[in-house]
Amino acid sequence: MKKLFQVRKEYNAPVLYFNELLPNPMEQFDEWFKKALKTEKNEPNAMALATTGIDLKPSVRFVLLKAYDERGFVFFTNYESRKSIQISQNPYAAITLFWPLLQQQIRAEGELTMLPEFESDDYFNDRPNGSKIGAWASPQSKPIPSREYLEKLKGEYEKIYSISRIPRPKYWGGYRLIPNMIEFWQGRPDRLHDRFEYKLINGCWKKERLAP
Secondary structure, X not given: OOOOOOOOOOOOOOOOOHHHOOOOHHHHHHHHXXXXXXXXXXXXXEEEEEEEOOOOOEEEEEEEOOEEEOOEEEEEEEOOOHHHHHXXXXXXXXXXXXXXXXXXXXXXXXXXXXXXXXXXXXXXXXXXXXXHHHHHHOOOOOOOOOHHHHHHHHHHHHHHOOOOOOOOOOXXXXXXXXXXXXXXXXXXXXXXXXXXXXXXXXXEEXXXXXXX
16 A cells, blocks of 8 residues: 555645625635636636436546536536436536635535526537537547547548538537535644535525534
8 A cells, every 4th residue: 555644735724714704605606716716827617526327326527617606606518428427317416626725625516407508509609619629529428449530530520610600519518506505615724624614595595614
């Protein structure tokens, strides 16, 4: 067994007090995320997404947060991917964002709903052409024989859409995680971190401190 006992980081962020957090967690998320955009060097919108299918075996991967508001958190993917199949079987999921420079972490849990087509169209139309072609060319999560096979598919779609607008594939679009729990974590010395959990109870957010 390779021991990693000495691989550690001591956190020393300022104390986070109960009354410093806003009553609405999505407003609090907005406040922290704006700081992360200015501070974190690499993809501050990267978030781990955990899903489970009918077999109840968890699966997790990183996706990019592409929008958020009072309704929740939005990301986009292939609707025929492994994650989407799991979501169709069990729509409840969890996300985590971690910002090491700020020593902050946010977790959220809730139900995933598919975005209306016009919202997926709006985002897809704003993507670079290469990413649009990628959405057509990749049979996401499916076995493929080689890298060359993928490049061949890419080339075929580049020819198809060489002189026309690239439409959004019907099997590609967005999801919104509608949270019923959001947790804010801030690193502190000696692993005595500050943790605050918001839970949605009867339509109202209740906030409480958690032990680290």
